[in-house]
Amino acid sequence: MIRITKKPEDRKQEILDTSAELFYTQGYDKTSISDIAKKIGVSQGLCYRYFSSKEELFSSVLEYYAEMQAKPMISALSEQDKTLRQKLYGTPTFLDTENPDTYYYKICHQASGKAMHDLVSMKICQKLFPVIKKQLKKASDQGEIAISDLEATASFCIYGQLGILLHPDLAGKEKIERIREFLLNLLGLDTVESTL
Amino acid sequence: MIRITKKPEDRKQEILDTSAELFYTQGYDKTSISDIAKKIGVSQGLCYRYFSSKEELFSSVLEYYAEMQAKPMISALSEQDKTLRQKLYGTPTFLDTENPDTYYYKICHQASGKAMHDLVSMKICQKLFPVIKKQLKKASDQGEIAISDLEATASFCIYGQLGILLHPDLAGKEKIERIREFLLNLLGLDTVESTL
Amino acid sequence: MIRITKKPEDRKQEILDTSAELFYTQGYDKTSISDIAKKIGVSQGLCYRYFSSKEELFSSVLEYYAEMQAKPMISALSEQDKTLRQKLYGTPTFLDTENPDTYYYKICHQASGKAMHDLVSMKICQKLFPVIKKQLKKASDQGEIAISDLEATASFCIYGQLGILLHPDLAGKEKIERIREFLLNLLGLDTVESTL
Amino acid sequence: MIRITKKPEDRKQEILDTSAELFYTQGYDKTSISDIAKKIGVSQGLCYRYFSSKEELFSSVLEYYAEMQAKPMISALSEQDKTLRQKLYGTPTFLDTENPDTYYYKICHQASGKAMHDLVSMKICQKLFPVIKKQLKKASDQGEIAISDLEATASFCIYGQLGILLHPDLAGKEKIERIREFLLNLLGLDTVESTL
DNA sequence: TATGAATGAGCGTTCATTCAT
DNA sequence: TATGAATGAACGCTCATTCAT
DSSP states (O other): OOOOOOOHHHHHHHHHHHHHHHHHHHOSTTOOHHHHHHHHTSOHHHHHHHOSSHHHHHHHHHHHHHHHHHHHHHHHHHOTTOOHHHHHHHSSOTTOSSOTTSHHHHHHTSSSOHHHHHHHHHHHHHHHHHHHHHHHHHHHHTTSOOOSOHHHHHHHHHHHHHHHHTOSSSOHHHHHHHHHHHHHHHTTOOHHHHTO | OOOOOOOHHHHHHHHHHHHHHHHHHHOTTTOOHHHHHHHHTSOHHHHHHHOSSHHHHHHHHHHHHHHHHHHHHHHHHHOTTOOHHHHHHHSSOTTOSSOTTSHHHHHHTSSSOHHHHHHHHHHHHHHHHHHHHHHHHHHHHTTSOOOSOHHHHHHHHHHHHHHHHTOSSSOHHHHHHHHHHHHHHHTTOOHHHHTO | OOOOOOOHHHHHHHHHHHHHHHHHHHOTTTOOHHHHHHHHTSOHHHHHHHOSSHHHHHHHHHHHHHHHHHHHHHHHHHOTTOOHHHHHHHSSOTTOSSOTTSHHHHHHTSSSOHHHHHHHHHHHHHHHHHHHHHHHHHHHHTTSOOOSOHHHHHHHHHHHHHHHHHOSSSOHHHHHHHHHHHHHHHTTOOHHHHTO | OOOOOOOHHHHHHHHHHHHHHHHHHHOTTTOOHHHHHHHHTSOHHHHHHHOSSHHHHHHHHHHHHHHHHHHHHHHHHHOTTOOHHHHHHHSSOTTOSSOTTSHHHHHHTSSSOHHHHHHHHHHHHHHHHHHHHHHHHHHHHTTSOOOSOHHHHHHHHHHHHHHHHTOSSSOHHHHHHHHHHHHHHHTTOOHHHHTO
């Protein structure tokens, strides 16, 4: 085979991306290192220069994709000098399922991989939980919202979305809209008030 | 080996229970049919009289335990002649994690099996979704609650609990309490109002 | 299951017939005792009352069907007071492939089972060999034919047919006709002479 | 275990040869991939780099050995500028059973493997059929022989030999001699004529 | 850095066979 | 005579992993 040498970081990313796709599409069990290597056009052995085992590769994938998805949300939620309400509007759509660059787009539009999908969703929620909690606290301290149980509220704000997101009948746009409305209402930031 | 013959239904249940435990404790991959058979004290071949493949066994376990957990909740939520508020109080604690007979008790008190736990949780939520939706509709029609988006509300009511339930720091009792309070508040059925 | 008791000899034959069909259609390996039992509508255990092992069952089948096929030919060839020529005309068509009651009909009109087919063919030839040899000897002694190497002639008379019989392009009737003509010619019993 | 790397083509051939021997000696069923690997001194897994399944390995063996045996005969029969009679004399003895390099030598001198032997024999005959047919046509066109039914003649010439070849009582040399004589006679190329 | 032949452990699965009923 | 739950050994096969090149 022709031997193509790449920068280590690029190779690593290449392996990460490819295995992500296969893990999602076929599941962990049904995806072999050989499958991954073949798809990249590289020898199996090479994968072991970058990841010490299949399990490590898998958890790297999980981590990487959950992070990819969570990062822009976290950034948006952490912007200074914005009210929670503004942030919610600015957030690149919670667990966005429409943007072709996101994991959700790639996966939700696939058959199979249901389990994987659920697991990544859960992981994203976990990542967002402390962030939302912090933002709620801040908004609460500044009098923007009035809630008693911070944690419970954060939990419902984040996990509550899952049911809608997993809804196969709804179009992506609609999902986002309904979630946003519900959140604003839940937090007492409804449109009506906001016009004041 | 001494040959012990049991009633097919008992054997099937025995296999179901044992494999559930092992799948939870060790994960799907790390649990072999041989492990399961050994734990029961039976030949591997026997498992295949009752389940045609390991995958079928696994999904049977998932289905069975989600059903076990969801059934009492669904019953409680479906009782006639009760207000939604009464039902919420009567429900055997949403996704109960304290009752030693429930799946959650067995599993949550284990290390590992996180993935499995997530998957069963998701499945339970899926099962509860249509039930809650129906009950909300009913309560809405009867004027007990006033909500605009039934589906979104149902989703938040059910999935929203996950974050709290998965919270490792909280005791079971407390979880239930906070969830119940939040739900009543979310639906406008708070204690204050209810005393009217 | 309803328990149907039959006469041992009938049961044995039933098992023989059914397993024959399955062995031919699917091959020895791919046919399990359970398949056979299921097809008859009987328990696997029962097969072991009549045949001590799968291998014994298989060789019984081979023997039985080769015998079924060879017997009428042998009878025809062994009739007293007939010339070889008459016998050849009277023989129920060598390795008959058209008669619906024969093994050949059942098998030749099936896909798969090529190997099995070859093996049964070989076995039939083996059974016919000594018979034909004897008849050739007799005809030779009586001056009906004049041949030097009895064994070689017998071999060619019998095995020589295989190529034609296995010919997929030819219709059954035609096969028989061409074989008979060739044989008569080979033995110097051609039609022309016979009219004398 | 010491790791010995070989050229793929050599390894493949090694596996082919070894499995051929075992399939012949013990039969398909009784020969496991593990047996084969053990005999070569290699891991079972390696066999699957070269043959995708046991069945594929088996049919490769069948094909390979039939081809090995048929090739020299076909060459001899296809030589230009020779009469059919000369070719028959030159052919490396039909289905030669004496040459230590041939499959027949290895196998015929073994117990068991009868079935395998029959199958390879059949396959060789199939390969020779069209070649012989062509040669008979040519000889017929050139007036060397006079036959009416080309196909039937070819079939008898080839398959007819089987009975003799499978004869356990005859020595190899004798078999060849008797077959050759019979063929020449059958085709009307007997010694007498040839002296003209 | 990269290859790919080779390893070896283990897994899912099948199935002939047994035996208590 | 007949059942079918249960056994247990073996088999085909996969695949993560190693290592000589």
